[in-house]
Amino acid sequence: MTLTPEAPVSRCPVAHGFDALGDDYFVDPAAHFAKFRDETPVFFYPHLNAWIVTRRDDVETVLADWQQFTSGGNSGTIDVPEQFRAIVPPDLITQILVGSDPPSHTDHRFVAQRGFTKARMQALQPEIEARAHRIIDRFEANGSANLVTEYALELTTGTIMAHMGLGYEHDAMMRQLRDDFAMILASAAEPMAEPMRTEVWQRYVDATLVLRGIIDERRENPGTDLISDMAIVTGKDGEPMLSSAQIAVHLTEFAMAGVDSTTQAVSNAVLFLAQNPDVLAEAIADPDLWPRVFEETVRRRPSSTFAARQAQQDIELGGAQIKKGDMVWMALASANTDPARTARPFEFDIHRPDPEDHLAFTQGRHTCLGQALARVQGATALKVLFERLPSLRPAAEVPLDFLPIALLPVRRTLPVTWDVADVERAKKTVARHFSLTVLERREEAEGVVSLTLGHADGQALPQWKPGAHAEVQLGEGDDALVRQYSLCSSPQDASRWRIGVLREPASRGGSAYVHDRLHEGSTVTVGLPRNNFPLRAAARYVFVAGGIGITPILPMIEQVEAQGAQWSLLYGGRTRASMAFLGELERYGDKVTVRPQDEYGLLDLAGLLTEPTEDTLIYCCGPEPLLQAIEEVSAHWPVGSLVTERFAAKKIVRTEPDTAFEVEFAASGVTATVPADTSVLEVAEANGVRVLSSCLEGTCGTCETRIVSGRADHRDSILTDAEQEANETMMVCVSRAAKGCTKLVLDA
Secondary structure (H helix, E strand, O other), X not given: OOOOOOOOOOOOOEOOOOOOOOHHHXXXXXXXXXXXXXXXXXXXXXXXXXXXXXXXXXXXXXXXXXXOEEOOHHHHOOOOOHHHOOOOOHHHHOOOHHHOOOOHHHHXXXXXXXHHOHHHHXXXXXXXXXXXXXHHHHHHHHXXXXXXXXXHHHHHHHHHHHHHOOOHHHHHHHHHHHHHHHHHHHOOOOOOOOOHHHHHHHHHHHHHHHHHHHHHHHHHOOXXXXXXXXXXXXXXXXXXXXOHHHHHHHHHHHHHHHHHHHHHHHHHHHHHHHHOHHHHHHHHHOHHHXXXXXXXXXXXXXXXXXXXXXXXXXXXXXXXXXXXXXXXXXXXXXXXXXXXXXXXXXXXXXXXXXXXXXXXOOOHHHOOOOHHHHHHHHHHHHHHHHHHOOOOEEOOOOOOOEXXXXXXXXEOOOEEEOOOHHHXXXXXXXXXXXXXXXXXXXXXXXXXXXXXXXXXXXXXXXOOOOXXXXXXXXXXXXXXXXEEEEEOOOOOOOOOEEEEEEOOOOOOOHHHXXXXXXXXXXXXXXXXXXXXXXXXXXXXXXEEEEHHHHHHHHHHHHHHHHHOOEEEEEEEEOOHHHOOOHHHHXXXXXXXXXXXXXXXXXXXXXXXXXXXXXXXXXXXXXXXXXXXXXHHHOOXXXXXXXXXXXOOOOOOOOOOOOOOEEXXXXXXXXXXXXXXXXXXXXXXXHOOOOOOOOOOOOOOOOOEEEEEEOOEEOOOOOOOHHHHHHOOEEEOOOOEEOOOOOEEEEOO
8 A cells, every 4th residue: 555645544543743754753853752651652654654552572572573573664655656667666675675575575585694794894993093093184174074974874885886896987876876775665655746856867878777787797797796796696596585676675685774774873973972972981991992983873873763564464553543554653762762671761871781772773584684894894984083083073964964754864964063173183193004906016026026006096195205104914814914104105196105115035925915916906905104214404414225215215216306405315236227216317317326236236325425425415225234234334334324224123132121210191190110021012012002013123213202301321223322312202012111210101
């Protein structure tokens, strides 16, 4: 039967004053339901020609019995316009997961659920986190944003697109499809008027045909994406379990449910956290609490405030007489805040004994297929947002800007503001990683490959300066290796980063992984560039590179050449064939001197640096013997003239055993003892003090921390002698308190 607001059915009781499209409802659905739950736990709502069930026990009764309360009413009353029925026949639209019952629902869910396992969703977490950072990069300097459209919706849309394996050419189509299917689903109870009805259905049909073509292609050439997963499932007869048309229908469901529900939850969480600042402070201090913040948010305000069923027989429920064929809408927001089942139901309590004891994802065979994705994505979105912008709060005036749909009230606007000083603070406290694609791989010399990395959509990467290096994660999970590689592309090209990697015979696995397993199209996780080898201003430069040490020198040369400074490069290697980027250096003519060892012997450093030259800096990168040699021959130059970068940590010779000392982390208000066999970094982590770290060898500079008071015994391979003497910062992964210093005070 088709139910329309224009022809309401008369039923009793009704809840006078209840309005699922009113301001009170949109402000707080659960609070609005609470006004009616005690007196009319089940009431008829003429606007929707449906019964509203508010108590949790009654809601669970309906959810548990698919034979008595069918889901078919969610799709059976969707009226497909006549002109589109040849492509989307009514019996096809009735097969949507939220609108079907066993055995059809069981088969269709079986095909889809392999793409939404908990383990698979958790494996997506690093990519979701990287994507969240990318989105914040776009607007962080503005100080304000519409959180719904600029962050949450961008994140969820991008994630579901990646999960489906759809490229950016389909981005606009899938965004529109998300909105159109929401309107189509809601039309089961809230019919669309013309011309909107025809416009929505035309776009839906067009998108469906595109998806069917993609599904057909994936059957022939499957990948590791959701569409391929569904396309290759076969039955006992060896034939596909679902047709391309059926799979396309489900993809439209996922395009909506996998996007809007989490978008709404993230936005609602920001509002709840603003009302509960103690909870926000607690979650920021302990990121492990963000999943609980997400659970409490969807308990308190489910993204979908209703689940709908249709009665298959006459039944009494909650004192109301429900007739066969009547629609029954279960108020999930009300069930989750029913005081008969939940203590202190309107408190925002992230420490509830069973945080998942709610019906936000419904219950039973129709439990949300994408709940694992929602949980991973929602918690990650909140964690990253408040890591980067901890001062973010809703604007003073938050408009009630919702799509006026009772079943799926979709918030369209949530203005937020923050202190732009958060941007610089986050650079020191938040580990940034990017999921990048290998855009190009080149053999640069014998044993040397270069990888050009970038976003597949060409989005700009963070800026960097000559001398910067990036942390690259090689592999996944506990077996992953982390290595630091200098950036050797042009800092002026924001679309790509390039690294050069030498295959080391005595490699610990990093260079072998790059050479053997990374190719064009590979995906690799890369950290935010850091610069421990910065190019300082000078009138003249002497560059010395040994082997792969040429990589950080290349962008330096580009910059000083553009600035018109005087410079020269002495470049050595084992053989000419082993020396990378010689072709790029040819354009600089006689400013570059190439000296392969098999042709010229060791580099003539003494001849190069015989006489100190005024206002000249020496930059050198290469293997340890080269660095030791240049340090010796340049000792008579003014202090600070030589700047080096090492591939590995300097050997520190200790003549006395280490002793314990006290460290105070001033910013965190923590004081602790650092035992003789424990690093400052380890003590910081044990006491919940956030300090970024990577190499644990004193070579990457990630953990550099400002010294407030006390003197350090510097054991890193980054700070120059002058910088160590200045004692302004230390690398807490290796350096300790100096002899006689019983307490260090650090800005952490």
